[in-house]
Amino acid sequence: MEFLFGFLTDPFFWEVVVSGLLAGVMYSLVALGFVLIFKASGIFNFAQGVLALFAALTLVGFLGGQLPFSHVINWILGTEWHHWYEPPSDEDGAPLWFVLLSIALTTGVMIGMAWVIVRVVLRPLVNQEGIILFMATIGLAFVLEGIGDLMWGANVKVLDVGLPNGPSDWIIDTTGMFVEKLEISAAVVAIILVTALTLFSQYTKMGRALRAVADDHQAALSVGISLETIWWIVWSVAGIVALVAGIMWGAKSGVQFSLSLIALKALPVLMLGGFTSIPGAIVGGLIIGMGEKLFDFYIGVEYLGGATENWFAYVLALLFLLFRPQGLFGEKIIERV
Amino acid sequence: MSTPEVAAAAETDSEYAHKEIDHGLNPRRIGDVIMDIRNITMRFGGVTAIKDVSFDIREGEIRAIIGPNGAGKSSMLNVINGFYHPQEGEIWFHGQKRANLKPYQIAKQGIARTFQNIALFRGMSTLDNIMTGRLTKMRGPAMTWLNEFVARTRGKVGWADSLSRDADVDAVEQAMDFAFSGDNFDIDLTSLATRLITWGPRVIAGTVDLSVEAIYFGHAERQEIEHREKVEHIIDFLEIQAIRKTPVGRLPYGLQKRVELGRALAAEPKLLLLDEPMAGMNVEEKQDMCRFILDVNDEFGTTIALIEHDMGVVMDIADRVVVLDYGSKIGDGTPDEVRANKAVIDAYLGVSHD
Numbered sequence: 216m217e218f219l220f221g222f223l224t225d226p227f228f229w230e231v232v233v234s235g236l237l238a239g240v241m242y243s244l245v246a247l248g249f250v251l252i253f254k255a256s257g258i259f260n261f262a263q264g265v266l267a268l269f270a271a272l273t274l275v276g277f278l279g280g281q282l283p284f285s286h287v288i289n290w291i292l293g294t295e296w297h298h299w300y301e302p303p304s305d306e307d308g309a310p311l312w313f314v315l316l317s318i319a320l321t322t323g324v325m326i327g328m329a330w331v332i333v334r335v336v337l338r339p340l341v342n343q344e345g346i347i348l349f350m351a352t353i354g355l356a357f358v359l360e361g362i363g364d365l366m367w368g369a370n371v372k373v374l375d376v377g378l379p380n381g382p383s384d385w386i387i388d389t390t391g392m393f394v395e396k397l398e399i400s401a402a403v404v405a406i407i408l409v410t411a412l413t414l415f416s417q418y419t420k421m422g423r424a425l426r427a428v429a430d431d432h433q434a435a436l437s438v439g440i441s442l443e444t445i446w447w448i449v450w451s452v453a454g455i456v457a458l459v460a461g462i463m464w465g466a467k468s469g470v471q472f473s474l475s476l477i478a479l480k481a482l483p484v485l486m487l488g489g490f491t492s493i494p495g496a497i498v499g500g501l502i503i504g505m506g507e508k509l510f511d512f513y514i515g516v517e518y519l520g521g522a523t524e525n526w527f528a529y530v531l532a533l534l535f536l537l538f539r540p541q542g543l544f545g546e547k548i549i550e551r552v
Numbered sequence: 553m554s555t556p557e558v559a560a561a562a563e564t565d566s567e568y569a570h571k572e573i574d575h576g577l578n579p580r581r582i583g584d585v586i587m588d589i590r591n592i593t594m595r596f597g598g599v600t601a602i603k604d605v606s607f608d609i610r611e612g613e614i615r616a617i618i619g620p621n622g623a624g625k626s627s628m629l630n631v632i633n634g635f636y637h638p639q640e641g642e643i644w645f646h647g648q649k650r651a652n653l654k655p656y657q658i659a660k661q662g663i664a665r666t667f668q669n670i671a672l673f674r675g676m677s678t679l680d681n682i683m684t685g686r687l688t689k690m691r692g693p694a695m696t697w698l699n700e701f702v703a704r705t706r707g708k709v710g711w712a713d714s715l716s717r718d719a720d721v722d723a724v725e726q727a728m729d730f731a732f733s734g735d736n737f738d739i740d741l742t743s744l745a746t747r748l749i750t751w752g753p754r755v756i757a758g759t760v761d762l763s764v765e766a767i768y769f770g771h772a773e774r775q776e777i778e779h780r781e782k783v784e785h786i787i788d789f790l791e792i793q794a795i796r797k798t799p800v801g802r803l804p805y806g807l808q809k810r811v812e813l814g815r816a817l818a819a820e821p822k823l824l825l826l827d828e829p830m831a832g833m834n835v836e837e838k839q840d841m842c843r844f845i846l847d848v849n850d851e852f853g854t855t856i857a858l859i860e861h862d863m864g865v866v867m868d869i870a871d872r873v874v875v876l877d878y879g880s881k882i883g884d885g886t887p888d889e890v891r892a893n894k895a896v897i898d899a900y901l902g903v904s905h906d
Contacts, residue, residue, distance in 0.1 A: 419765045419772045420690045427673050427684045434671035437633065438815065439659030439688035448762070 230392045231512045232505055237398035239504020240405045244460035246481040246496040248453045253490045255425040255449040258348045262356035264478025269359050271461030271470045272367045273324050275374050277317035283366040314376050325454030333446045374465035401463045413493050483532035489545025503528045583611030592641035594627055601627040603879040614849055615857045616870035623876040625859045629825050633665050634658040660688050664821035666812045668828045674801035678811050681800055685818025686779040692761025698753055786814050806837040826858035842869055
């Protein structure tokens with residue numbers, strides 16, 4: 216008994232748990248975007264990670280007054296333009312109104328992009344197999360990455376939207392644990408986002424329309440639902456979720472092109488939580504985040520030479536696929552023969 | 553309806569004069585033509601599924617479309633509900649020629665349908681499935697206000713009239729189509745302005761409603777309760793109370809057909825299209841379905857167009873019958889007329905070749 220429960224009083228254990236949970240929230244934010252699109256259009260959107268990258272790049276661009284496509288423009292015109300306005304700043308960086316304005320503009324860009332995606336990518340592929348749509352999103356990922364590069368340049372950028380930084384003194388004082396303020400704000404944002412999205416998709420007429428479209432296109436059309444409008448709304452919401460994820464990850468580790476790879480970590484999260492469940496994306500993220508930290512701390516470092524965080528999530532997902540393929544919260548697959 | 557006044561009124565009605573009286577007590581009232589289908593031709597590549605077919609559907613009647621396999625019956629239904637757009641011909645609905653609308657726009661105009669091979673939302677419960685039928689009736693506060701405004705000012709203010717133009721055409725869709733019609737580069741400024749007036753306020757109203765729903769929860773809830781009441785009425789009517797919460801994927805075939813009928817009814821359609829509502833059913837289920845179809849027609853006065861293979865059923869419940877064979881119309885009239893039609897008998901029984 217002493218051996219089993221001894222670690223419950225160990226402050227290190229709790230620190231690992233908390234930091235794992237908070238890292239999990241960051242995974243969940245990305246996974247959420249996948250779930251939204253999968254639920255509403257049955258498409259597994261490979262471009263979700265790139266969407267987050269693109270959103271973060273655009274936000275940095277607006278915050279810095281950077282001229283989009285400046286390389287192309289300068290190359291054609293032989294000019295040396297890089298900025299199109301001087302961003303306002305006071306002693307602690309950009310003022311709040313300017314940050315909010317930039318976020319609003321970026322949201323607008325994401326909504327506009329959702330429209331273009333529906334129009335150019337999805338509409339010609341109505342009634343095609345899921346795998347074809349999936350491949351289209353792979354193509355989309357590369358195109359977006361290229362456009363992002365062309366628009367804003369490939370260098371690593373600092374994203375400062377005024378989120379609190381560094382460890383929280385209050386938590387160190389009261390519990391002795393070392394917790395990043397940024398991760399706490401990520402958790403708060405995630406909670407708000409998930410609550411809003413769950414209410415929206417469960418209790419509004421739009422939510423029912425979303426589920427209907429995901430279930431059967433023909434039937435949805437016959438009851439008066441416009442597929443394209445629904446898809447536009449869904450991709451817009453996914454774009455906004457990507458923006459939130461982009462802000463959080465960008466503030467944590469800078470806006471760089473490896474950001475699009477965080478999408479890969481969302482895969483095991485989805486396998487755990489289920490592809491069709493919003494709460495599942497959150498719980499899956501928390502389990503993966505906490506699991507990989509604990510595993511690394513107690514087993515990985517001592518017996519396996521460390522760095523188990525890179526593969527632990529995938530092994531866990533594999534086990535889930537064996538025993539519960541629909542995930543923890545996924546819809547049970549009903550098949551009448 | 554059995555009062556002497558009503559009976560007397562019906563007597564004078566010329567339409568009623570040649571109508572068969574069902575039970576003597578409950579005369580069904582057949583009105584004007586609500587849908588006129590004119591010279592429809594529908595080709596798929598080299599195959600002509602429908603050849604120059606014309607017929608009409610009158611308000612309040614049960615109109616059957618029959619014919620051997622491959623006669624073009626389902627294609628006809630798909631043309632009416634907008635899944636197919638015919639190469640030739642016109643469809644007039646409520647005295648107006650209908651443009652090539654998308655299926656969901658046609659659904660908003662009040663045409664609901666069921667499918668030959670059931671198209672339900674399998675993951676949702678019976679209740680949720682029927683609730684989706686109410687979607688066209690659910691409007692947010694901004695859209696309701698806009699519609700009321702349009703109704704109030706119609707005919708009084710010039711620019712407000714263009715607001716109501718194409719009121720059923722989905723605004724966002726229009727905007728999209730317009731922005732991307734690449735083959736037409738000369739932009740007509742007047743049409744651009746009209747389009748802006750037509751869809752601009754609707755896009756704004758739609759966006760406002762969406763935000764209201766997302767932020768102020770009470771509205772969504774109130775709307776839900778209001779529409780739930782109507783849906784419960786339909787559930788009672790179709791006697792499917794017991795399976796209210798069951799996911800429809802688990803239901804037996806006959807009940808799924810009934811839920812699908814319920815979803816179509818929830819839209820309070822002006823025209824209800826039923827594609828083989830009794831296919832694959834046993835005698836008892838068929839009897840139930842027949843009763844529901846007749847009751848729907850009777851109680852709600854819904855106009856029904858249906859495809860059915862069971863001749864006995866068709867001759868019993870239909871007011872008028874269209875017969876298709878190899879895509880062409882070979883007969884049209886009351887069941888008795890059709891039964892006596894030589895071409896129809898030949899199509900069904902075959903012609904001897906001597």
